[in-house]
Amino acid sequence: MSLFAPARNIAVFALCLLTALPAMGNEAIKPTDEGRQASREVIQSLEYGHYEPVTLNNDWSEKVFNRMLKLLDSQHAYLTRDDIAQFGDLRTNLDEMLVEGDLDRVYAFYNLYQTRLENRLEWLINRLEKQPDFDFTGNERLPTNLEDANWAESQSELDDLWRRRLKNAALTLSLAPETSDDTPVVDTSVLSEIATVPARAPDPETPADDNGKPMSSEKIAKQLADRYKSQLSRVKQTNTEDVLSVILNAATGSIDPHSEYLSPSRGESFDIQMKLSLEGIGALLQQDSEYVRVSSLVSGGPAERSGQLKPADRIVAVGDGDSGDMISVIGMRLDEVVEHIRGPKGSKVRLEIIPAKAIDVTQTRTIEITRDTVSLEDQAASSRVIETNRNGEKHRVGVIKVPAFYVDFDAYQAGDKNYRSSTRDVAQLIDKLKAQNVEGIVLDMRGNGGGALQEANSMVGLFIDRGPTVQVRDARGRISLYGDTDRGVAYDGPLAVLVDRLSASASEIFAGAIQDYGRGLILGNQTFGKGTVQTLSDLSHGELKLTRAKFYRISGESTQLRGVEPDIAFPSLIDKDEIGESALDFAMPWDTVRPVSYRQYGEPWQYVNQLDQKHDQRARNNPNFRYLVREAQLAEQFQAQNNTVSLNREQRKREMEAQEAEQLALENQRRRALGMPEIDTWTDARDEALQTGDSDTESESPIQQAATDESVEILLDYALLPGNIQGTSQSAPRP
Structure with a gap:
């Protein structure tokens, strides 16, 4: 009997949002006989085979419908209250429809969403092709998370939201340094996932591009228009199998996060993944709105060995080999992203990422990893x-x-x-x-x-x-x-x-x-x-x-x-x-x-308070532990502060600079305590974070090594306790 690793259950085969799904022109997408039969089989399996009792009733229908709404439009950016009200019958009848394989009504709901999505992308493209003059003054702000907000009353209300979103996307690009005329800058303020931290302005001492010029308004408009055209092309490729996966995974996902319907193509990929014969970088991915986020790294895999990719990093672009074009994967369906990252053993892939700890989403980093397979030897203790x-x-x-x-x-x-x-x-x-x-x-x-x-x-x-x-x-x-x-x-x-x-x-x-x-x-x-x-x-x-x-x-x-x-x-x-x-x-x-x-071998819990006191004394004097505590507090603080972002250029800079200054001061405090040279910018700290230890320390970072060393000290405290005898106690179980 084997276990599915948790990240693997949500990784390459996790359900992706429909904003990321590729559509069939303007034709309505229709269910197939195979899909209807799959629906009947899935619901029967849920009802009679799932660990938790599943009662198919109005309450369950409501859960499935709400789950589908979240998968389709988690930020309430495409559908209006009236759109949803048109299909209010699904809230009570979805259970019977899925049991019988009667999918016409739920497909019709998806087709309405598809129309709203395509229309919105066309709306954005039209505005950009008219060369809008963005005004980055004033006091406007943009909410970063509308998941719990009320649904819009009208399309005009959504127009205003998207006007500000488009303005935010343009502001983010205008503050990002340009790389070259033929290398696209990745817009990290994507459609449904607005950046939760302020953008960082280019350093005035550093030229923005080879000519020392910031990106022009015309180029910003073209960059965004090209991005939305690309996304519209993918959306129009959505097929009936994609829609079926969304519907059935709304059903399975309303019961627990690890039950999942796998289409024939995804099932084949899952089999490959479970055999660990997949040639790639050894990173397990999941959908995070329109980003793809690293869920975990396969032990011994290329990504872990490189030390460059970390859990919670977001991938925004992928390039094949040393010089292949960087393809934006923002808004791309998850299995497509995986196909771009996969490749023959020994070949290279470049990833443009937003580091998990980044406070500035415009300052992405490009890393290079050599693809390989993961073997037992790579995972050996x-x-x-x-x-x-x-x-x-x-x-x-x-x-x-x-x-x-x-x-x-x-x-x-x-x-x-x-x-x-x-x-x-x-x-x-x-x-x-x-x-x-x-x-x-x-x-x-x-x-x-x-x-x-x-x-x-x-x-x-x-x-x-x-x-x-x-x-x-x-x-x-x-x-x-x-x-x-x-x-x-x-x-x-x-x-x-x-x-x-x-x-x-x-x-x-x-x-x-x-x-x-x-x-x-x-x-x-x-x-x-x-x-x-x-x-x-x-x-x-x-x-x-x-x-x-x-x-x-x-x-x-x-x-x-x-x-x-x-x-x-x-x-x-x-x-x-x-x-x-x-x-x-x-x-x-x-x-x-x-x-x-079962037999008790000892009572270590009796000594925990004593051991914890000694640990606290060491931790207070350990710069790396002090850094970890304060860094965690800062992350929580920033998250609470960043429920909106300013659309005023100067205010945006000030907010970013204030947060970056706190991060930089904390890092330099750690460095001074360790006798290390201080750094000038927070970007320097992120660059140095990639420089991990050597193979003798399992490529641990200084922070990871601090935890290892402290574990050794705690265990030694325990071993040296008077009268501490291992393996002989027959005492009562732990309370």
Whole structure:
């Protein structure tokens, strides 16, 4: 039994917005007989096969209709209240229509949306071709998120919204430095996703282009008109299969975020992805309005090895090879973006990205990654020894990096006694570290998105002497118990597990079991929170990925939604509102089942307060930890401030400069404390952020290395506690 990594469920095959879908001229798009049958099969599977009870009634119809509205027009920018009222019957009748495969009415609703979308793009193009004179003075502001706003009463109300959006797009381009006459500047203020931070003006000391000129009004109008023409061309290519996917995924997505209808073409791509034979960069992507955002990186993949791409970065353009044209992917459907990024092993791809931490969306960065395949060797566990001093004495702690729970299934099924697996590799690394006389071991599972369930079970068995590891409850309420059946342990000394928000599925099962057994400390951040199991089944047309079961810890607590809470928490720059199960719509709830009987190996929770106090003392004196805390506070502050953007050029500059000054001051404060040279601009800090460590430190950034080092210190505190005995306690379970 294997686990789907959470990012993989929303990655290459996530549902994309219809503003990104490619349409069939002015002809109405109609359902097919294959689509009608697929609808009947999907709804029957949801009703009788999903983990959660699904009742097909008016309430469910309302959820599906609202979900479809969000997928089509999340920012309430195309449809009016009257448009939606015309199809009010779908709010109560959609369940019956989908059950019977009667899709004509819902296709008609989509066709209305398609008309509104095409008309709006044509409206924008017409205004731009008339060479509008944008006035960047005055006090106008533009709201950045209208998801919860009322629907517009009229087209004239939407016209005013789009007038300001177009003005914002022009202002953003006017403030962005031009690269050359034949290299397009990417407009990052796209149609449905208005930039949430102010644009940065070109440095007056730096020429904007080869001729030292800012971009002209004429060129701005042409750039935007070309962009909207390109998007209109893609929209007009939308076909019946695209619409069917939206309708059926509105249905599946109204129950949980991991159930999904896969069209025949997407199903084939999913099979390739699950076999890890896809040649590309090893980045899992998801739709973020009209942006494509990096959800996570495949451990050992080209993107992770390069150190240049990070979770929550947004991709705005893709170029093939060293000199291929940069193609804007803003507003492009997700599977099209993936096709542009894919390519033969050894070839190069250039990505223009908005870094996750960027406070200035016009200052994009172009990176280059060499495509490759991901093999077991790339994901293999590795180890190192970190030395630290206590009162003049040297102490040694081992760190084992576990990027994924992998196994060579083919070799295993063929009976090869030397088959490769994460558990076997970790066992060998433990022996190596024991020979080096380490006083404790830190298992680093940051970024570990999961893998094979059997590996999570067997790896727990390296640290306990037989016992249960996880409970799996199916839709009928039947609970299966999985665990380690091998006698003996590979290591019974002080242990810690380091996790972060990207640790998911199997890594959450492992961390939860170690915590429940009292076998070690859990350090870092709250994990992803994906505690559900999906199965993939064939339909007469396409495939269905359906949530069929749920994971529970041996303590009875689900790993769903809440994940695993660390015993000692570290600050994090990953926004839990953007990454994690709780950030997904209709995530299934956290709950409990009956705990099972299991042996307690220790009571580390008794020492957490004492260990946390020592950690706080070190963290207050650690510039990197102080930086992380303040940076997280700044991110929250900026998000609260940026609910609107100014359409006044000078005000826009002032807002940007104020935020950039705070970021720069914080970074230079960290540098001074570390004895590093200060930097002049925030752009310099972003450039340097790409310069990660060497291979001996697993290419960790200084911030990541600080978390590793502090985990070593905490574990050493734990190991040196008077009377701390591992592996002998028979005490009561953790409260």
